[in-house]
Amino acid sequence: MKKTIYTLLALFLAQQTWAQDIDKIITKPYVDRLIKTLSSDEMQGRATFSPGIDKAASFIEAEFKSIGLKPLEGKTFRQSFFQQKLKPISTKVTIDGKEIAASNVLVYGNTVESLVFDKASSAEWAKLDPEKPFMGQIRTLSKENKNQLVLVDPKFAEAFKRVRDYLAGGTDLDEKKINEPSAALVLVLGEATVANDFKVEVKSKLEKLSLFNVAGVIPGKSKAKELVVFSGHYDHLGIIKGDGQDSIANGADDDASGTTAMIALAKYYKKLNNNERTLIFVAFTAEEIGGFGAKHFSQKLNPDEVVAMFNIEMIGKDSKFGKNTAFITGFDKSDFGKILQKNLEGTEFTFHPDPYPQQNLFYRSDNATLAALGVPAHTISTDQIDSDKFYHTVKDEYETLDSDNILSTIKGIAKSAISIIKGIDTPTRIPKLSN
Numbered sequence: 001m002k003k004t005i006y007t008l009l010a011l012f013l014a015q016q017t018w019a020q021d022i023d024k025i026i027t028k029p030y031v032d033r034l035i036k037t038l039s040s041d042e043m044q045g046r047a048t049f050s051p052g053i054d055k056a057a058s059f060i061e062a063e064f065k066s067i068g069l070k071p072l073e074g075k076t077f078r079q080s081f082f083q084q085k086l087k088p089i090s091t092k093v094t095i096d097g098k099e100i101a102a103s104n105v106l107v108y109g110n111t112v113e114s115l116v117f118d119k120a121s122s123a124e125w126a127k128l129d130p131e132k133p134f135m136g137q138i139r140t141l142s143k144e145n146k147n148q149l150v151l152v153d154p155k156f157a158e159a160f161k162r163v164r165d166y167l168a169g170g171t172d173l174d175e176k177k178i179n180e181p182s183a184a185l186v187l188v189l190g191e192a193t194v195a196n197d198f199k200v201e202v203k204s205k206l207e208k209l210s211l212f213n214v215a216g217v218i219p220g221k222s223k224a225k226e227l228v229v230f231s232g233h234y235d236h237l238g239i240i241k242g243d244g245q246d247s248i249a250n251g252a253d254d255d256a257s258g259t260t261a262m263i264a265l266a267k268y269y270k271k272l273n274n275n276e277r278t279l280i281f282v283a284f285t286a287e288e289i290g291g292f293g294a295k296h297f298s299q300k301l302n303p304d305e306v307v308a309m310f311n312i313e314m315i316g317k318d319s320k321f322g323k324n325t326a327f328i329t330g331f332d333k334s335d336f337g338k339i340l341q342k343n344l345e346g347t348e349f350t351f352h353p354d355p356y357p358q359q360n361l362f363y364r365s366d367n368a369t370l371a372a373l374g375v376p377a378h379t380i381s382t383d384q385i386d387s388d389k390f391y392h393t394v395k396d397e398y399e400t401l402d403s404d405n406i407l408s409t410i411k412g413i414a415k416s417a418i419s420i421i422k423g424i425d426t427p428t429r430i431p432k433l434s435n
């Protein structure tokens with residue numbers, strides 16, 4: 001009996017100091033400064049490839065440095081890589097000697113700067129079935145891996161225009177695909193058929209663009225080969241069609257809030273100084289335009305060594321479960337969520353399974369890239385995505401957020417991860433996706 005009282009008292013005292021520590025390290029002014037800076041107009045909405053995202057990266061680097069993190073790679077916190085973009089310059093298509101208006105031509109899946117083919121070079125042509133779905137047929141044809149001219153029924157005019165507008169700014173090319181033999185589909189909208197001959201000449205320009213994640217590390221004490229990743233994406237949409245005066249999509253919730261959490265967690269665990277596993281803190285680039293940052297990151301390490309990934313997205317407003325709550329995407333795919341819940345027992349914070357399974361959130365953020373490689377990689381969020389009117393608008397700014405919610409969620413995550421960073425709990429793996 002005596003012993004029990006003593007143990008309880010010791011536990012109580014431990015929790016007391018714990019609570020004091022975390023409240024001293026992760027403070028509201030600290031969190032506010034991070035999120036305000038990242039979502040300020042000066043960062044211009046942090047679009048990938050823009051000067052604004054460069055400023056945001058420098059800010060995160062400076063924070064990592066003052067916390068005392070080590071760079072993940074070499075001497076700089078920037079994990080740099082390149083993206084190749086193929087931008088269209090001109091297209092010329094003639095069918096039976098008649099030139100097709102450029103606005104009725106769409107080039108899909110091209111990987112070369114100069115694309116020239118004609119019927120004489122034994123390239124083929126096909127016609128879409130007006131009764132079958134547009135994109136489905138395009139995908140099937142592009143799997144045939146050869147240059148083809150594709151005639152598109154006017155019935156598909158709307159879908160055709162949508163894809164054409166989307167591709168007008170250029171196509172992002174995987175480094176591996178460059179210089180591969182081209183297998184392009186050149187789509188022609190209209191009533192035309194091919195009687196004798198056709199010729200396609202497409203000129204494009206390959207541009208090499210620079211991107212960078214920002215990544216720092218706290219080495220593990222006894223299990224340094226076992227990695228725990230904390231992440232948030234720091235890119236956003238940049239300048240968009242706004243309302244009246246404002247055209248900067250500040251992305252305060254999406255995802256300056258998650259990036260803020262990631263930095264604050266780094267500060268906390270560095271002070272705590274008791275992680276047996278190695279902790280990686282990473283701000284991902286290019287989430288909004290295809291997840292290239294997370295893809296590059298996942299190729300630079302061995303995913304089998306990553307024990308867990310805490311990806312944090314949009315924690316700026318109360319979740320549908322009320323104050324001091326957040327949800328975890330893909331809750332049933334591993335026991336990650338259950339471990340987090342267990343660590344929060346006796347605290348005011350609770351985690352819930354993702355209440356919006358129909359939104360496919362598990363696959364809509366950077367965790368999905370690592371999850372496909374077998375990592376228990378989940379996203380933590382509080383966003384009421386089904387009714388969030390500010391999502392991807394110029395109104396996603398600091399003023400529309402509840403900074404108490406951000407603060408409590410960060411502290412909740414900090415406490416929930418403790419048995420994982422100490423090497424006590426290891427979440428079950430998510431089945432690898434074969435490619």
Ligand SMILES: [Zn+2]
Nearest residue numbers: 233254255313
């Ligand atoms: Zn986001």
